[in-house]
Every structure is written in structure tokens, then in C-alpha cells.
Amino acid sequence: MAPLKLHGVPFSTCTARVMACLEEKNVEYEICPVDLSTGAHKRPDFISKNPFGQIPVLEDGDITLFESRAICNYIAHKYKDQGTDLLQHGNLHGFAKVMVGCEVESQQFNPAMGPIFFHTFIAPMRGWAPDQKAIDESVVKVRTVLDVYEKMLSSSKYLAGDSYTLADLNHLPYITYIMKTPHADLINSRPHVKAWWEAVSSRPASLKVTQGMTLGSK
Amino acid sequence: MAPLKLHGVPFSTCTARVMACLEEKNVEYEICPVDLSTGAHKRPDFISKNPFGQIPVLEDGDITLFESRAICNYIAHKYKDQGTDLLQHGNLHGFAKVMVGCEVESQQFNPAMGPIFFHTFIAPMRGWAPDQKAIDESVVKVRTVLDVYEKMLSSSKYLAGDSYTLADLNHLPYITYIMKTPHADLINSRPHVKAWWEAVSSRPASLKVTQGMTLGSK
Numbered sequence: 001m002a003p004l005k006l007h008g009v010p011f012s013t014c015t016a017r018v019m020a021c022l023e024e025k026n027v028e029y030e031i032c033p034v035d036l037s038t039g040a041h042k043r044p045d046f047i048s049k050n051p052f053g054q055i056p057v058l059e060d061g062d063i064t065l066f067e068s069r070a071i072c073n074y075i076a077h078k079y080k081d082q083g084t085d086l087l088q089h090g091n092l093h094g095f096a097k098v099m100v101g102c103e104v105e106s107q108q109f110n111p112a113m114g115p116i117f118f119h120t121f122i123a124p125m126r127g128w129a130p131d132q133k134a135i136d137e138s139v140v141k142v143r144t145v146l147d148v149y150e151k152m153l154s155s156s157k158y159l160a161g162d163s164y165t166l167a168d169l170n171h172l173p174y175i176t177y178i179m180k181t182p183h184a185d186l187i188n189s190r191p192h193v194k195a196w197w198e199a200v201s202s203r204p205a206s207l208k209v210t211q212g213m214t215l216g217s218k
Numbered sequence: 219m220a221p222l223k224l225h226g227v228p229f230s231t232c233t234a235r236v237m238a239c240l241e242e243k244n245v246e247y248e249i250c251p252v253d254l255s256t257g258a259h260k261r262p263d264f265i266s267k268n269p270f271g272q273i274p275v276l277e278d279g280d281i282t283l284f285e286s287r288a289i290c291n292y293i294a295h296k297y298k299d300q301g302t303d304l305l306q307h308g309n310l311h312g313f314a315k316v317m318v319g320c321e322v323e324s325q326q327f328n329p330a331m332g333p334i335f336f337h338t339f340i341a342p343m344r345g346w347a348p349d350q351k352a353i354d355e356s357v358v359k360v361r362t363v364l365d366v367y368e369k370m371l372s373s374s375k376y377l378a379g380d381s382y383t384l385a386d387l388n389h390l391p392y393i394t395y396i397m398k399t400p401h402a403d404l405i406n407s408r409p410h411v412k413a414w415w416e417a418v419s420s421r422p423a424s425l426k427v428t429q430g431m432t433l434g435s436k
Contacts, residue, residue: 051366052326063314067321074317078310092296096281099292103285106324108270148269 003028007049008056009036010212013117013173014068015056019212020172021072023205024164025083069106069170076166084205086166097160101167104145104159112141113174120181121215142186146193153192157199168200176201176210221246225267226274227254228430231335231391232286233274237430238390239290241423242382243301287324287388294384302423304384315378319385322363322377330359331392338399339433360404364411371410375417386418394419394428 004022006029008015015031022029034040034055042053049057050066057064058071060078065071076086088094115138119130152159160167175197178184187197200206222240224247226233233249240247252258252273260271267275268284275282276289278296283289294304306312333356337348370377378385393415396402405415418424 051369052322060314063311065314065318067318067325069325070314070317070321073321074314077313093281095295096278096283096288096292099288100283100285103288104270107285107287111329151269 002061003030005030005032005059006056007032007034007046007059009033010209011214012055013177013213014054016173016176016209016213017068017170018056018058018071018075020169020205020209021075021086021166023208024086024169024203025075025079027075027079027083069102072166072170073102084164086164086169088160088163088165094161094163098165098167101159101165102170105167105170108145109142109171110174112138112145113178114138116142116183117174117177120183121177125215139183139186146186146190149196150190150192153196158196164200164203168196172200172206172209173213176213177215180216220279221248223248223250223277224274225250225252225264225277227251228427229432230273231395231431232272234391234394234427234431235286235388236274236276236289236293238387238423238427239293239304239384241426242304242387242421243293243297245293245297245301287320290384290388291320302382304382304387306378306381306383312379312381312383316383316385319377319383320388323385323388326363327360327389328392330356330363331396332356334360334401335392335395338401339395343433357401357404364404364408367414368408368410371414376414382418382421386414390418390424390427391431394431395433398434
């Protein structure tokens with residue numbers, strides 16, 4: 001069977017999220033590079049795959065998906081019987097926790113962390129001055145979120161219980177990059193969050209993906 | 219069996235989202251009102267249910283969930299065999315579209331629409347001057363998102379195909395409120411989006427919920 005086609009670039013946070021999911025599920029895939037520097041993601045052939053003109057896009061036969069979290073959810077459901085059980089299938093209590101953890105990442109963690117990532121990695125690349133006020137405001141928000149995580153992780157190894165799930169995986173991209181900056185202290189200063197991050201980032205699937213996350217490297 | 223307990227208030231957008239889902243699935247539930255005016259959602263007994271101190275919270279026996287989209291996803295999965303099939307269960311292509319549509323709402327529509335809602339309904343309630351610049355910037359973003367919707371809805375009745383799903387339902391709260399403002403033109407000026415909204419908002423489950431969405435009313 002033809003492998004899944006993932007249109008994106010390994011250094012992109014959202015592409016990396018999907019790659020980590022595919023690796024955890026032992027799903028064969030090929031990367032179809034998208035040349036962001038020439039605006040390939042804004043051209044009609046790409047827009048026909050994702051009308052928002054953003055990477056990644058996953059093609060699975062005649063099924064085309066975009067939005068990294070949607071793609072991960074799809075993969076986790078479709079391949080529920082292989083690789084890591086990222087959704088706690090067949091365990092309603094566990095599944096509920098995974099759903100909650102995924103939405104906490106999406107609605108609390110991601111909007112808080114986004115500006116720090118943007119102004120630390122993306123703005124300089126585009127020759128823009130980082131907005132320190134935006135960074136400072138975001139740091140305050142991230143602290144609030146991570147204080148809740150610290151408490152949650154004092155009673156379970158992972159965010160949705162004692163097994164690694166999509167709720168944890170979805171955090172991999174942003175934290176990987178943030179750990180390369182002085183903001184790493186947001187993670188390192190919270191013992192349970194730090195231990196959680198060490199467990200998440202040292203997984204073979206995580207290591208395979210994060211080695212390609214080269215933004216900010218020379 | 220004891221009905222599910224939904225902690226929240228019917229005029230809140232996120233509580234309304236969950237109510238619409240419960241109504242579509244014909245699930246019995248009771249509303250446990252949370253007195254936001256006295257800060258009941260920030261007290262220890264509520265924080266023990268949702269550490270972020272936000273409504274809504276759903277209690278289903280010994281399972282406690284928060285984050286409205288997580289709750290909806292849980293309900294749609296748990297009660298997959300009753301009421302409206304909000305996830306296109308058993309149809310991988312359809313399920314993929316629902317996942318994508320839900321994430322588009324969460325990552326594209328919601329962040330774009332949020333500031334318009336906040337500065338039109340919430341800021342005045344708190345005695346704050348609305349931030350017109352923030353509203354104007356958001357209107358531009360919402361237009362971009364709705365232009366994509368207009369195209370998507372020219373080839374299918376709903377966002378994830380020709381059946382009503384969670385991808386549509388999740389939009390109900392914000393658009394219900396926006397339609398009470400001059401920004402209603404964002405919807406009304408796009409024929410396919412307008413027809414979609416008329417179909418979404420006229421559903422019995424939608425009507426039952428939106429009658430309680432009284433923010434901005436005298």
C-alpha cells in the first residue's frame with residue numbers, strides 16, 4: 001500500500017507534531033517538502049489541498065486532511081490497534097482525559113506559548129524586531145498554564161494519566177524549541193513538568209522528529 | 219441513571235456549545251448554575267473540577283471533564299449510537315472531514331472571532347471601553363476565514379459534507395451572538411455561509427439552546 005504523503009517541512013512545529021504521531025503509530029509515510037521560501041504553500045495546487053495555505057497537509061489515498069491536531073486525531077483513530085495507544089481506546093475514563101488534555105493544549109497552552117515562539121524564532125528570521133512586550137505577556141500566561149500542569153503532573157506521570165497520549169504529544173513541537181532558549185526555565189523550574197518533559201522528549205519517536213527541528217540553529 | 223451534570227450558565231458561549239451537543243444527542247442533563255458574578259468559578263470546590271477555573275464542567279458519574287470542545291467530542295463518541303451522528307462514525311472519509319472542520323473552527327475561526335465577541339459583549343458588561351482597533355483587525359481575519367467557508371459551502375451543505383456534524387455545531391455560540399450586531403453582515407453577505415447558518419441555527423436543538431443566550435439583551 002502506498003505510504004501516506006505528508007506535505008510539510010520537518011522544522012515546522014505543526015509538521016513535526018504530525019510526524020511524531022506517525023512515528024508513535026508506526027505508520028509508513030513520506031515527506032513531500034513544501035518550499036515556504038518561494039511561497040509554494042500559497043500556490044493553487046497547494047491551496048486545493050488546504051484552502052488556508054498552511055502546512056502540513058496529509059494525503060491518505062483519496063482522503064486529504066489539514067490542521068495538525070486534526071491529522072493526529074485521525075491517525076490515532078485510524079491506526080488505533082497499532083503502535084502507541086494515543087487515545088486510550090476502549091477506556092472511557094481515559095479517553096475523556098485525553099480529550100480534555102488535548103483541548104487544554106489547544107486552547108490554553110498553545111495560545112499562551114505561540115507569541116514566545118513567534119517572536120523568538122520566526123520574527124528574527126523575517127528580519128523583524130521581536131516584540132518584547134508580547135513575549136513578556138505570554139510568559140505570564142504560560143506560567144499560569146504550567147502551574148496547573150505542575151499540579152496535574154504531581155498525581156500522574158502524563159497529562160491524561162499514567163500513559164503517554166496525544167495530550168502529551170501535541171506539546172512536543174513548541175517545548176522542543178522553547179528549551180533552546182532562556183525560557184527553558186519555564187519548564188525546568190517546575191519539577192513535575194520537568195520530569196514529564198524528559199519522559200516526553202526522550203521517547204524514540206520524539207527523538208527521531210526533534211532532530212529535524214533546526215529553527216534557530218546555525 | 220442519574221443525568222449528566224453540566225456546571226455553567228446558558229448564556230455563556232462555551233456552556234451553550236455543550237448544551238447544543240447534548241440536545242443533538244438526546245442526552246438527559248441538568249444545569250448546575252455557576253454564579254460568575256460572585257466568582258464561584260474561582261473557588262476551591264470549582265477549581266477541583268476545572269483547575270483553570272472556567273465554565274463549563276461536565277460531570278458524568280465519576281468522570282469530570284472541562285473545555286467545551288473536549289466535552290462535545292466525548293459526548294459525540296460516548297453516545298455515538300443515539301441522536302445526530304456528529305462525528306460520521308464508521309465513515310473514515312467523513313470522520314476525517316469532521317476532524318478537520320472542528321480544528322478549523324478551533325484554530326482559525328475561534329481566534330479570529332474571539333476579540334469581536336469580547337469587545338462587543340464582554341467589555342461593555344465590565345464597564346471597559348471596547349477596543350475598536352482589535353475589533354477591526356479581527357474583522358479582517360474573520361473575512362479571510364469566511365471566504366474559505368464560502369467556497370467550501372459551495373460544494374457541500376455543511377462544513378464536513380452534506381450532514382450536520384460537530385464541525386458545524388461548534389460555531390453555533392459565537393455566530394448566534396454576532397448575528398445580533400452589525401457584524402452580522404459578515405455572515406449575510408456570503409450566500410453559502412448565510413444558507414449554512416440558516417440551516418444550523420434553525421435546528422430544534424440549536425433553537426432550544428440559543429433562546430437562553432441573552433448576553434446583550436435588556
